[in-house]
Amino acid sequence: MTAFEYDVCAALGPRSFLLNKCEVKGASMGDEHNAQAVPFQTTEFVTGLGRGIAGALLFALPMQMTMEMWDLGFAMDRFRLALLLVITLPLLVGIAHRIGFEKTFSWREDIRDAMIAYAIGIIASAMILKLFKLLTPETAEQDFLGKIALQAVPAAIGALLGRSQLGADPDDAEDEPDSGYGAELFMMAVGALFLSLNMAPTEEMILISYKMTPWHALATIALSIIVMHAFVYAVSFKGGHELKDTPGWHALIRFTLPGYVIALLVSLYCLWSFGRLDGSGSMPALMSTIVLGFPGAIGAAAARLIL
Amino acid sequence: MTRSRGKIVRRHPHWIEWTTGLLSTALVATMTGMILYHGLTARDASPELSVTVTAQRPTAQGFEMSFIVANSGKKTAAGVPVTGRLLDGDRREVERREVTIDYVPAQSQVEGALRFSEDPGAYRLDINASGYSDP
Incomplete structure (x- = not known):
């Protein structure tokens, strides 16, 4: 074990994203820590890192292999790209807080986990883009930065989710804290963002909205809401929500409709970020938002079940 | 460890849940109305x-x-x-x-x-x- 690993272990502390049971007492190297030597669990560190990378790959590969995403690396408005990168930060911290830890209320640890996930996202994206020969020494600096930065966002989210979904922590599912209303809406936003980010860059989103008539759009709204509601309350997946004696329409108004509005807002934000709405009138913009809001709604509903 | 498998929706929630819910309902209804209006007025439309x-x-x-x-x-x-x-x-x-x-x-x-x-x-x-x- 190196001094670096010791530092990482010390920085992460117990119950962190990378080291679930990192009991930092000292290092086994011949340095000043040797006195309290307890062997550092390098395997756990590597496992945590591996989960993060696996998550990043699982969730970000579809975007890394999408042509429009490569183009956006240089075509995307720099201000909007910067805004996306900044918005990602609190989002990652929120996810880390919600799934990275249990009841401990330590934002410091959450921020640490979020930053590690962001780093994994950046490194994984750079490696994958390099592997596909999308980054060459001839690539312009702005293009180079833009491509990696843009791909790092879904990869970082994936890295955090990888910890929760790929982890074999047995008490993870059982000990889930009862989530508040705000946390529920936040997780819906994460789920919606995830699917929206996947699809917003593609031309198909606006093409579908151009092909649709207003009646198709209305049907899409109805279907989005029905699917969202059914996913969580009717089909009774693992993690589904029970109504008991609460009438169904209560849940519809309190959870499903706000969730759908969140999915639409996230969809609008993604389309705007990627410049899909530039110069567009309000009706075509609304139609594309509804089209992208459909996968967003499914993502939001799924997030309530999975996360 | 027999635990209820999911979360239970409370019957009497905080007022903020109803406020958010009703605002969202209004928003979705407005959007639907706009599209409906557009659908009724834009029949046989063509690009200009x-x-x-x-x-x-x-x-x-x-x-x-x-x-x-x-x-x-x-x-x-x-x-x-x-x-x-x-x-x-x-x-x-x-x-x-x-x-x-x-x-x-x-x-x-x-x-x-x-x-x-x-x-x-x-x-x-x-x-x-x-x-x-x-x-």
């Missing part, structure tokens, strides 16, 4: 395309002319070729340039540019959207 020249500037290899294609109709036009011609006098064509705009959405506008090697200021310019297809 127009091209306006916005700027003209010399470049290293000639002249660049920026334009805006606007679609004031209620239907999206796809694959719109914008043709610019420089005419000497009435008929003789000096130069012809064309660019295809992928989509001009309904009630929206798209920017583009044509590049001429001759100075468009010295000739009569004819620029228009020469066609479209359904998306």
